[in-house]
Amino acid sequence: MTNTNQIPNSNIGKEVVSPVLSVKDLTVSFRTNDGPVSAVNNMNFEIYPGDTVGVVGESGSGKSQTFLAIMGLLAQNGEATGSAILNIEGKDHELVGMDLNRLNKLRGSKMSMIFQDPMTSLNPYLKISTQMCEVLRLHQGMGKAAAQQKALKFLDLVRIPEAKARLNQYPHELSGGMRQRVMIAMSLLCEPALLIADEPTTALDVTVQAQVLRLLHDLKTDFNTAIVLITHDLGVVAGVCDRVQVMYGGRLAEIARVDDIFYNPQHPYTRGLLESTPRLNADGSSKHADLPTIKGQPPNLQNLPAGCAFAPRCDHATEHCQKEIPTLRYFNENHAKACFAEGFSQSTLLHGAD
Amino acid sequence: MVRYFLSRLLIAIPTLLAVITLSFFLVRAAPGNPFDSEKPLPPTIRANLDAKYGLDKPVFEQFTNYVGGLVKFSKEEGSWLPTVTLDFGPSYQYKDRTVTYFIQAGFPVSLKLGLMAIAIALVIGVGAGSLAALRQNTWMDYTVMGFSMTGITVPNFVVGPILQLIVISILSATAVQLVPITGWGDSWKQAIMPVFVLALPQIAYIARQTRGSMIEVLRSNYIRTARAKGVPERTMIIRHALKAALLPIVSYLGPAVAAITTGSVVVEKIFRIPGIGTHFVNGALNRDYTMVMGVVIFFGALIIIANLIVDVLYGLLDPRVRAA
Structure with a gap:
C-alpha cells in the first residue's frame, strides 16, 4: 500500500527509534444540541515501540476519546482534527481523516483496541472461532483451517483452558475474565504494532484484574507491541506501565x-x-485521617x-x-x-x- | 427442546378451550338467530329447525354438546392409534355443506394471500427499515418513517376501497386490466392489490421496528469491536448487525400472523376473494353460529401454531435462548 502522507526524511535509521504513534495537535469535538463540546484539545505525544504507556485521568478527561479518535471509532457526531501518524515499518500513515477502506486495512492488523466491558464487546450471536478467524481471513487472507489453527494458538497464549472447546462456544458461555482474554487474543492475532487497551480490567473482579494485567505485561515482551493502557486506576499504572500521561479537561x-x-x-x-x-498502613489498617x-x-x-x-x-x-x-x-x-x-x-x- | 415443544403444545389446549368458550357465548349473545329472515318462519317450522340443530336446549347444554362433538376418535381395524377427526358441524346457512368443507375450500386461498403478504412485508419492511437506520436523519429516513406512519394509522378498509377508486376513476380502464381490483385465481395480477393492502400495515410496522433495533445494534459495543477489527462496513452490517437487528422482527412474526389473518377477513371481503375470511364475515352477518365458531377455532389454532414456530425459530437464532 502506498502512502501519500509519508513525511520526507522520517527517521528510519536504526540508531534513532522512531515512534510508532506520533500525535500532533489532536483535537476531538462533538456536535451536540447544546453546541459543540471539545472533549480533547491539542494533544501532543509520541508512543514508542515496545513501550507501555498508561493514560490516566478522571471520567470525561478525554482519555478514551483521544484513542477512539485515533482508531477512527468516534461516535457519529464526533470529529477529530490535527494529526495522528502511525508508523509501520518506516511508512507513515496519517490516521486523522483517513478514508475508511484504508483505515480498515490498519485496524485490527497494525493497531487494535480492547474495551472496558468484555461482557458486551463480543458479538453474542457468533462463535468465538468465527469472530477470531474473521480477523485473520480479512487481514492475512488465511484459509479456514489455518485461521482456526492460529486462533487456537493465541487462545493458548492468553492461557485459556480447553482452548479447543472454547473456539466452538458462544461468548455467553464464557466468564468475564475469559471473554477479556479472548478479546486480547483477538486483538493480537495480527501482531499489531500498537495495542490500545481502554480500561481493560475495570469490569473484572480484582483477582482476574491481576491475571489480565500480567498477561498484557507478558505479551508485550513476546510481541514488542506498544501498549496504551487507559485507566483511572493508579495501581494498574504502577504495576505495568513504563510511562504515564496524565490528562485533565481534555x-x-x-x-x-x-x-x-x-x-x-x-x-x-x-x-x-x-x-x-487510599492506602493501607504496614499493619494492614487504614490511616485514621480522612482520605484527602x-x-x-x-x-x-x-x-x-x-x-x-x-x-x-x-x-x-x-x-x-x-x-x-x-x-x-x-x-x-x-x-x-x-x-x-x-x-x-x-x-x-x-x-x-x- | 423437544420437551419445551411438547409442553407448549399442552398449554395450547386450555388456550384453545378458552377461545372456544368465549366465542361460543359471545356469538350467542349477539341479537338474532340463524333462521331469522325478512319473512318470519311459521312457528312450527321454526320449532322443528331449532330442534334439529339443538337450539331449543339450554345454552349451556348446547355448549357441552358442541365441545363434545368437536373432536371425534374413531378406531379402525388393525390400526394402533385412533384417528382423530375434527367436526365443526353443519353450516346453518348452507344446509347441505359442513363448516369443514368451507374451511377446506377457503383456506388454500387465504393461506396463499397471507403468505404473500408476510413475505412482501418482510422483504420491503426489513429493507426500508435498514436503509432508514443506516441513513439516519436524512431525507431517506424521514420518507420511510413518514410512509410507515401512514401505513400504521390508516386501516385497510380505508386503503382498499380508496385504491380501488383510484384505479377505476382516476386511471383508465386499461389500468383495471393491468391491476384488477376484484376477484381471485383468474390471473396473478388479481393478487397485487389485496396482497399490497394486506401487507401495508405490516410493512410499516416491520420497517419501524427494524430501523429502531438496527440503530440500537449499530451503537452496541460489539459493533464497535467489529469496526476496531477492521471489518468492512458491508460485512459488518450483514454478519454482525443484521442478525441481532432481526430478532425482534422474528418475534413479531407471531403477532404478524394474527394481524394478517384478521386483516384478511376484511381484505377478502373488499376484493371478493373466496377465502375463509369471506365465509367468516358472511357467517357473522347471518348468525351462522357453527361457521363463526369453526373459523374462530381454526384461526386460533393457526395463530398458536405460528407463535410456537416463532419461538422455536427464535431459539435457533439466539444462542443464549438455545442454551436455556
Missing part, C-alpha cells in the same frame, strides 16, 4: 516515566490524584475556563493561570508538564507512593 497535564509520576510528580493535579489514593480529595468538580467541557482547566481547583493557581492556558513543556528529556507553577520538590508530597 488536555495533557503531565507526561513522565512511571517512577517520576509516583515519586516526583510535577503537576498539581497529578499530586492531588496521588494524595487521594481534590476539592471542586471536574470542568464542564462545554464551558472550559479561559486559562488552565485545573486552576479553579488548584492551590497553586495564580492570576496568570486564570488567563492563559499552559502548554505542555519538557523540562527534562522524559518529563513534561502543562503548568506555570515552579517545580515541586519531592518532599512536599503528603506521602510518597509505597
Whole structure:
C-alpha cells in the first residue's frame, strides 16, 4: 500500500527509534444540541515501540476519546482534527481523516483496541472461532483451517483452558475474565504494532484484574507491541506501565516515566490524584485521617475556563493561570508538564507512593 | 427442546378451550338467530329447525354438546392409534355443506394471500427499515418513517376501497386490466392489490421496528469491536448487525400472523376473494353460529401454531435462548 502522507526524511535509521504513534495537535469535538463540546484539545505525544504507556485521568478527561479518535471509532457526531501518524515499518500513515477502506486495512492488523466491558464487546450471536478467524481471513487472507489453527494458538497464549472447546462456544458461555482474554487474543492475532487497551480490567473482579494485567505485561515482551493502557486506576499504572500521561479537561497535564509520576510528580493535579489514593498502613489498617480529595468538580467541557482547566481547583493557581492556558513543556528529556507553577520538590508530597 | 415443544403444545389446549368458550357465548349473545329472515318462519317450522340443530336446549347444554362433538376418535381395524377427526358441524346457512368443507375450500386461498403478504412485508419492511437506520436523519429516513406512519394509522378498509377508486376513476380502464381490483385465481395480477393492502400495515410496522433495533445494534459495543477489527462496513452490517437487528422482527412474526389473518377477513371481503375470511364475515352477518365458531377455532389454532414456530425459530437464532 502506498502512502501519500509519508513525511520526507522520517527517521528510519536504526540508531534513532522512531515512534510508532506520533500525535500532533489532536483535537476531538462533538456536535451536540447544546453546541459543540471539545472533549480533547491539542494533544501532543509520541508512543514508542515496545513501550507501555498508561493514560490516566478522571471520567470525561478525554482519555478514551483521544484513542477512539485515533482508531477512527468516534461516535457519529464526533470529529477529530490535527494529526495522528502511525508508523509501520518506516511508512507513515496519517490516521486523522483517513478514508475508511484504508483505515480498515490498519485496524485490527497494525493497531487494535480492547474495551472496558468484555461482557458486551463480543458479538453474542457468533462463535468465538468465527469472530477470531474473521480477523485473520480479512487481514492475512488465511484459509479456514489455518485461521482456526492460529486462533487456537493465541487462545493458548492468553492461557485459556480447553482452548479447543472454547473456539466452538458462544461468548455467553464464557466468564468475564475469559471473554477479556479472548478479546486480547483477538486483538493480537495480527501482531499489531500498537495495542490500545481502554480500561481493560475495570469490569473484572480484582483477582482476574491481576491475571489480565500480567498477561498484557507478558505479551508485550513476546510481541514488542506498544501498549496504551487507559485507566483511572493508579495501581494498574504502577504495576505495568513504563510511562504515564496524565490528562485533565481534555488536555495533557503531565507526561513522565512511571517512577517520576509516583515519586516526583510535577503537576498539581497529578499530586492531588496521588494524595487521594487510599492506602493501607504496614499493619494492614487504614490511616485514621480522612482520605484527602481534590476539592471542586471536574470542568464542564462545554464551558472550559479561559486559562488552565485545573486552576479553579488548584492551590497553586495564580492570576496568570486564570488567563492563559499552559502548554505542555519538557523540562527534562522524559518529563513534561502543562503548568506555570515552579517545580515541586519531592518532599512536599503528603506521602510518597509505597 | 423437544420437551419445551411438547409442553407448549399442552398449554395450547386450555388456550384453545378458552377461545372456544368465549366465542361460543359471545356469538350467542349477539341479537338474532340463524333462521331469522325478512319473512318470519311459521312457528312450527321454526320449532322443528331449532330442534334439529339443538337450539331449543339450554345454552349451556348446547355448549357441552358442541365441545363434545368437536373432536371425534374413531378406531379402525388393525390400526394402533385412533384417528382423530375434527367436526365443526353443519353450516346453518348452507344446509347441505359442513363448516369443514368451507374451511377446506377457503383456506388454500387465504393461506396463499397471507403468505404473500408476510413475505412482501418482510422483504420491503426489513429493507426500508435498514436503509432508514443506516441513513439516519436524512431525507431517506424521514420518507420511510413518514410512509410507515401512514401505513400504521390508516386501516385497510380505508386503503382498499380508496385504491380501488383510484384505479377505476382516476386511471383508465386499461389500468383495471393491468391491476384488477376484484376477484381471485383468474390471473396473478388479481393478487397485487389485496396482497399490497394486506401487507401495508405490516410493512410499516416491520420497517419501524427494524430501523429502531438496527440503530440500537449499530451503537452496541460489539459493533464497535467489529469496526476496531477492521471489518468492512458491508460485512459488518450483514454478519454482525443484521442478525441481532432481526430478532425482534422474528418475534413479531407471531403477532404478524394474527394481524394478517384478521386483516384478511376484511381484505377478502373488499376484493371478493373466496377465502375463509369471506365465509367468516358472511357467517357473522347471518348468525351462522357453527361457521363463526369453526373459523374462530381454526384461526386460533393457526395463530398458536405460528407463535410456537416463532419461538422455536427464535431459539435457533439466539444462542443464549438455545442454551436455556
